[in-house]
Amino acid sequence: MAFARVNGVVLHHEVRGPADMPENGPALVFSNSLGTDFRIWDAVADRLAGNYRLVLYDKRGHGLSEAPPQPYALTDHVDDLAALLDHLGIARAAVVGLSVGGMIAQGLATRRPDLVEALVLCDTAHKIGTDALWNGRIEAVNAKGIASIADGILQRWFTPAYRSSGNADFAGYTAMLTRTPVDGYAGTCAALRDADLTESTRALRLPVLCIVGHQDGSTPPDLVRELAALIDGARFEIIAEAGHLPCIEQPEKTAALIEAFLAETGRWG
Known part of the structure; x- marks a missing residue:
């Protein structure tokens, strides 16, 4: 485990990859979703760690990172990641x-384009x-958890x-969600409520792959x-037999799409 105080908050993070990977070489950075920590990426990271320097982290209010009092702004999360990098x-x-985490990534590409390839x-x-x-979700979690x-x-x-009662992994991810600090969860709900990246994302000019689970009920x-x-030139892919978290349900397909995309950009490695 590693911790760093950056942008006024302590972030839990981990760097993985080959021991001989240059420290100043390109990195593959993972940003997780609301109510989860960076362990959601483990199965994907395992498939990519042989070829890339990987950075995984818990955003503020999640996992082992500090949970400042709510509310948060998306720019808080973006500036946290920029400071960590x-x-x-x-x-x-x-x-x-x-x-x-995808909105944080979009925001980072806008605010710190020097970092994002x-x-x-x-x-x-x-x-x-x-x-x-x-607002309804914030009210509910503050009142009842x-x-x-x-x-x-x-x-x-x-x-x-x-979502089978016999699936031990499902029970584990349920615990990950429900054990998220309320300030972290509700604070990030406020960040999502207030964020509209339509115009800044429309202006992005870099290689982009968009992935979605076929049965995603949160962002269909x-x-x-x-x-x-x-986004000019962005690719779009649907992953079958997956919901909102294909990195958990279909890690092999998710990792394969990421690796193929990075190879095709011609700008990586």
């Missing part, structure tokens, strides 16, 4: 972001949800086949397709 001496990165935007959008949705809304969230996260394929259409 500066702290690690990473000057070139492809950023893989899922859900709010390519984006993989998984199950995300330029604008997610409505004020009413996020995350467990009070967990069933509905898990139905959107995972396919029916995965049509919404992610709309995101891809905003």
Whole structure:
């Protein structure tokens, strides 16, 4: 485990990859979704660690990172990641972001284009949800805790086949969600409520791959397709037999799409 105080918050992070990978070489950075920590990427990272320097981290309010009092702004999350990469001496990165992590990735490419060479935007959008949705969720978790809304969230996260009472992994990810600090969860809900990246994302000019699970109930394929259409030259791929978290349900397919995309950009390695 590694911790760093950056941008006024302590972030838990981990750097993986070959021991002989140059420290100043390009990195593949993973940003996780609302209510999860960086362990959601483990199965994908295992398939990529032989060829890339990987950076995984828990955004503020999640996992082992500090949870400042709510609310947060998306720029808080973006500036946290920029500061972490500066702290690690990473000057070139492809950023893989899922859900709010995908919005953080978009924001980083806008605010710190010097850092970002390519984006993989998984199950995300330029604008997610409505004020009413996020305000209702903030009110619910502050009043009754995350467990009070967990069933509905898990139905959107995972396919029916995965949500089996006999699936120990499903029980584990349920615990990951419900044990997220309330300040971290509600604070990030506020960041999502207030963020609209439509115009800044439309202006991006870099290689982009957009991925979505076929059964994603949080950011459905049509919404992610709309995101891809905003960005000149962006690719769009649907992963079958996956919901909102294809990195968990279909890690091999997710890793293969990422690796093929990075190879095709001609700018990586």
